[in-house]
Amino acid sequence: MKMGKGEKVQVEFISANPTGPLTIGNARGGPFGDTLANVFKKAGYRVEKAYYINDYGKQIIALGHSVLKDDKARYSGEYIDFLHNRVGEKKDPYEVGKWASHIILEEMIKATVLKLNIHYDEWFSEAWLYENKRVDKVIEYLRKKDLVYESEGALFFKAKQFGDIRDRVLVKSDKDKTYLAGDIAYHEYKFKDKKFDKVINVWGADHQGDVKGLEAGVEALSFGGKLDTVLLQFVTLFKEGEQVKMSKREGTYVSMDDLLNDVPVDVVRFFFLQKSFNTHLNFNLDLALTESDNNPVYYVKYAHARICSVLRNANVDATKIRKAKHIKYLDKEAEIDLIKEIAKFEEIIEDTIKDYGVHRLPQYAIDLASAFHKFYSDSRILDKDKKLRKARIELTVATKFALSNILNIMGIKAPERM
Structure with missing residues (x-):
């Protein structure tokens, strides 16, 4: 098939924060994004699969507090106990969070991704954007284009000029940069450095409010029309007719590893693909374990x-x-x-x-x-x-x-x- 005519496409998917193991919720994007990329390859596009590592910012500090088990802890669960027992003499929450997120990424997330038979072309670090001043540079670019303004100590991006419902904060009054600032810089890298003709981001439905802001940022960089975002609805696991609860913070989440330990990966991928991305996915564990024509x-x-x-x-x-x-x-x-x-x-x-x-x-x-x-x-x-x-x-x-x-x-x- 020659639909793509060699056009260059990136599909970014999963991209869960490295603050815990992949759950069945945030990993729904795995089979979806991987399969979507394979479809584009079949149609003659040049395709890359990417995972964006959110290894910078307050969630890393929160992870550090959690591993230290101090009064600012946000996450709990067996993996936090595992990291706490390995932390040694480290005391600074940010350094502990960076250390812990690296272990979570390398020993947990990447291992689960391999179990799902997914092979990424690029694991891209958010921290790299800050270390190389890419976020500062993109903000300066927008400033020169008169696309930012200050209000109440914060720096706003004129997103409404590009079809957004409101202007968006890039730098908060405490001088911390927002996720949007990093996301715009990352997409400048995608289109300017990597020269993709199209980028498809596969996100969870809880990020719906972030889509218009990023689309506006991409258009401000003169790459309008090249970004699509797919929002995946949530996953619910049912066993014997009862819903299995999951919450990463409370330590009662259902990890993808838990599911893969019980259900063959081919069954997991097939079941995860059966429902439209804009439809809630009810995963029937009993049917998944049935080895008959009913499955x-x-x-x-x-x-x-x-x-x-x-x-x-x-x-x-x-x-x-x-x-x-x-x-x-x-x-x-x-x-x-x-x-x-x-x-x-x-x-x-x-x-x-x-x-x-x-x-x-x-x-x-x-x-x-x-x-x-x-x-x-x-x-x-x-x-x-x-x-x-x-x-x-x-x-x-x-x-x-x-x-x-x-x-x-x-x-x-x-x-x-x-």
Whole structure:
């Protein structure tokens, strides 16, 4: 597919603060962003996957207080106890927070990301922006453009000029810079330094109020129209009909590691992709643990394994069949339905590029598997009639190609045996 024509796209996703392990809530962006990036790659774009590390500011100080277990602690849980026991003689909350956030990132977050079969092209540090004066420079740029003003001791960005509902604070009255100031500097790096044609940020729904401010900042930098933001709704885990509570601060959150310890990663990714990003995701743990056709992941995987079994029995090398030369001999309803389903593949990719609706991929995999199971039941693939046999084998190979491709895009294994 050549939709992208080599355009350069970045998908930034998860980007959770390094103040605790990834939860099932903030990690929803993992399968979503990874799959969306894979869709763009399939369509011919040059794609990079990025994680923005929020390793600067007050949340790092709060983490330090939490690890020290003093009266300003905000976070709790087993991971805080683990870090507290390793802190040694360190006493400064900021230094402790920096140390702790590094361990959380390297030993917890990155390990979980690997378990999710996600491989980033860039882990970008917010602290780097401040160390290299990039935030100061972008504020000075906006000042020279007469796009900032002072009020009550704070510095405001004239965001309303770019369609925002209000002007936004860049530097607070206590001289601390806001998240927006860092975000604008980071996006200058994305567009100016990295030269992306499009950037897609995958954020949690709790960041909805930040979208317009950043869009205004990007437009002020003359990169308007190149940034899209996808807001993912929240995740609720259900077990035996009961909701499992989660809260990082109270130490009762459900970590992604907890889920991955119980549920295979392919099932987690598939379930996380099934709902539209603007829909709340209810994760049914009982169904996820079911290894039968009732679980859509196994239903789809079994279809692929069945295809591979048919081709083995026919002694057919699927890689050597490039064209369906005998398709005209297929006229059964199940055969025609399967042909139509396979033909939807490129349309699925094209539609997903347009609206980022990756939820259509698992549904397509289910529909394709269902069409193949019906075809397998209704048609004798290894028929005695040579032309019909070749036609049905070619259709089986085409189904394998489409199904394995869609599973690969979703980051899910396509088994040859089950």
